[in-house]
Amino acid sequence: MTPKPTRRTIAALLLALPLAQPQAQEFTATTDPARAQVTLPEPARPELPSLILIGDSTVRNGRDDGQGKGAEGQWGWGNPITAYLDTTKINVVNRAVGGLSSRTYRTSGHWERTKPFIKRGDWVVMQFGHNDASPVNDNSRARGVLRGIGPEKEDITNLLTGQPETVLTYGAYLRGYIAEIRAAGATPVVCSPVIRKRWEADGIKVTRAGGNFAAWAAEVARQEKVAFIDLNEWGALRYEAWGKATVEKLFPADTPQETVHTNWLGAAVNAQLVIAGLIQNKVLPDSFYLQRFAPDGSDDRPVVDARKVKVEAPRDPKLPSLVMIGDSTVRSGGQNGAWGWGERIAAFFDTQRINIVNNAIGGRSSRTFFTEGRWAAVVEQLKAGDTLLIQFGHNDGARIGDPAGKNRGSVPGIGDETVEDTRPDGSKEQVHTFGWYLARYIDDARARGARVVVLSPIPHKDRWQAGQPRDFENYAAWAEQVAHAHGAQFIDLTMLVTDAYRGLSAAKVENFFADARTHTNDAGAVFNAARVVDGLQRLPGQPFGDLLAKR
The missing domain is CATH 3.40.50.1110 (SGNH hydrolase)
Incomplete structure (x- = not known):
């Protein structure tokens, strides 16, 4: 397929960091730049x-x-x-x-x-x-x-x-x-x-x-x-x-x-x-740096070796299953003290009546969870009566075409446009939009008779306080659009967690994280798992009402 670059396509080439709006500088020049009388900036805080x-x-x-x-x-x-x-x-x-x-x-x-x-x-x-x-x-x-x-x-x-x-x-x-x-x-x-x-x-x-x-x-x-x-x-x-x-x-x-x-x-x-x-x-x-990075210029979120992480199977195939796919914010495995909300959600359910199956894997995006073949193994286990939870976005903003991006970035948006990327082995890959991958997951899961719920990503530690722009605005909007278009349900987990954080002190929220801004510790994982359950309970018909643990 021939790549069709668009303005949306280009956004995928950038790091997922907010760019400040440029500030104008006073300038007076002659025709000779060497003689230009330029008012150049000075250190804003000389003590730094x-x-x-x-x-x-x-x-x-x-x-x-x-x-x-x-x-x-x-x-x-x-x-x-x-x-x-x-x-x-x-x-x-x-x-x-x-x-x-x-x-x-x-x-x-x-x-x-x-x-x-x-x-x-x-x-x-x-x-x-x-x-x-x-x-x-x-x-x-x-x-x-x-x-x-x-x-x-x-x-x-x-x-x-x-x-x-x-x-x-x-x-x-x-x-x-x-x-x-x-x-x-x-x-x-x-x-x-x-x-x-x-x-x-x-x-x-x-x-x-x-x-x-x-x-x-x-x-x-x-x-x-x-x-x-x-x-x-x-x-x-x-x-x-x-x-x-x-x-x-x-x-x-x-x-x-x-x-x-x-x-x-x-x-x-x-x-x-x-x-x-x-x-x-x-x-x-x-x-x-506003975000911690690895020496190769990429961010330092765990990129787990998929060969060392088996695809989880339901404990009891006769029971319905709650199956999760996503990145390290759903499953971190305790690496560097980090835990994902998917690793703490079982405590909220009656596990004698429902299987809790966490197939998220660290470092993955909506793209790589699909291209690495992990989705093919997960979808084969889905059956009628199961529920699939999908949460991607943290790694989808990686830079397409840049080795530091680890071939994780997806094209922004929900359309059919693609961008060609080169894999480490020299082969070429047509990269689809974030929405394309979500739609594939939804359609495949529903074809197996499963219910699908798409969640927007949990917010960063530095993007929840009042007065700040909401975190993951684009990914949340795209996830909601795709969910509604393909017969899935949507939970704005970003704002559920954000609003809950705002009810706490900054010091309390600080104590929920295991790193600079992305990964929660055990307490944070429990807190966010509770928000996911809140969101599930608000879905029309309360589909999990009789499957929750008695508290």
Whole structure:
């Protein structure tokens, strides 16, 4: 099947984290970016450590407001990256300036204006290269550097400024920043330039950075023993996995000829790569991320080896069964002190009259529970009179096309659109929407005579308090739509738990969790299991009324 990328499709390519709305910055410029009088942000809370960004327009574009076009304007990745970091613990200070090179960021005076904000314990991420291949000396911008990373120099009279200047190699400018950052007691990080939207003749491969700027950045980082984030190669691999039609959605629609500057969505994609690089290089403390991640850039929710978890069978085949499928929030098995609500729900039922069968497995999404063959084994056990509970969503937002996503992400929505993904063995998979997988489960189970109840995911620890947007809004809406369309029932478990949390103190809710924000401990699992039972009792006809334990 040919992939049909849509706006919904693209959303699956992003981490399931809320992106803050961009804030505009004051900007006054001359025709020469090196002389631009830019009002750049300063650390919001000087007492906190800072992540300071320097670079060109692919890091911070213009006024940092999308040219007044909103998400469809041009954006640098330095804006959306803030949404992935805990700004109560670290400042994110985007000091990049559009149009500049590793040379002119220094000669313009922007580096001298940035250095006072760098203090011991900070981190400075640099990304230059897109403008460094320009002419060394002209009366337009005079921003080019000498090729390579060596000691070569060229003395010029700058045609733009009329002043004498000694121009250095690309590598020499990077080493200069690294030395001064270290002298300030901060930690430097080098990025290669973000990938351009340029395709080879075959329309499949992406052209890597010309002039070897990516390779030179990598070599300087290696020589200087600093963290390196290969945005050029990582971005190219991502683009190749998604294909031309999907990648077009990452760039402004009104300028199809644009190959460098992304829209807001493309900037968020590049921001994810930077975050993945920071994680892999162990640059920042884990606690600075809004969600804990594993070293490969994925989140650290348990991904249980399916070969070690047998498919549960009903204890007494003659009895009706309550069968659960889902992820680690339904079944965690005590890993790192985490328990899912499905592991504590049996206490609410008369198990002499009904089987409780928990076939959820950690790390699964609506997609992987199906593609790994686990659903095929579960559905064979269903019979008339059984009830199937389905709860997915926590892992469905994983990044399609990114190895860190572990091939778990589903396409957002409930339609028929698909996106092609590459498995670790090189084979291709047509990934369906979240709603497509739910519909398959519902239809298969009902064909066996089972009742089906779809539940929205339990909320995160940091997404339940009054005044916050509700958690899993899209997944809940999609689950409800599919349930009603395919003859299933729906329980908004997200809000049942949220409302119950709101009746408690924050300290009490904190004590329900075994990790930073996702997995409950034993007490939390019991609490949430009670909410599931509440939801079941509210279903029309109260189908479980005589099967509940007497209390």
